[in-house]
Amino acid sequence: MGISTIGFASASLPRRGAKAPIEKPRLQPGSTTKDLSMKTIVTPRGWCPASRFNKALLPLALGFYRAEGLKLRGAGKWRSALCPFHNDHEPSLxxxxxxxxxxxxxxxxxxxxVLAxxxxxxxxxxxEAAKRLGAWEER
Structure with missing residues (x-):
């Protein structure tokens, strides 16, 4: 009496930790491959231009938080401040x-x-926040 194996191909199963395949942009009827080279993408609602948000244009964090009125305390890259989102008496932010x-x-x-x-x-x-902070590029 021997041990039988189950008859399925192990190659069809996804490997543990494997990343899902990235979908490539699809062409809409009447569009050309030139449309894809212009950084247009397909969304569930149809074609839209590439994002106008530019993260590089956001203000620097240290200056932004000081301009927002936070008094940053401490040293290093993580600083403490009074939280503006609730009535705070000791630094919890x-x-x-x-x-x-x-x-x-x-x-x-x-x-x-800083955008968040x-x-x-x-x-x-x-x-609206990106526009007010100057990180939204009008085309």
Missing amino acids: RVNIHTGAFRCFVCDAHGGD FYRLRARVGFV
Whole structure:
């Protein structure tokens, strides 16, 4: 009596940790490959121009947070400040002065850059915040 094997190809199974294949842009009826070279992409809603957001145009984190009225305390790349999102008496907001990332350990406000901070503080959408911070390029 021997051990039988199950009859399926192991090559058809995805490997553990394998990345999903990246979908290439599709051509819409009536469009040409020249459209793809102009950095247009296909979205579920149809064709749209490439993003006008330029992260390089965002203000530097240290100057931005000081201009927003935060008094940054401490040394190193992570600084502490009073959180503007709740009534704070002791510094609970941590700010990375290189990337602009922030996290409040009391109210759990967090984000990865100065744009996210501005969106939370001004309660505006992505495009509006990018325009106000000068990181939206009009074409």
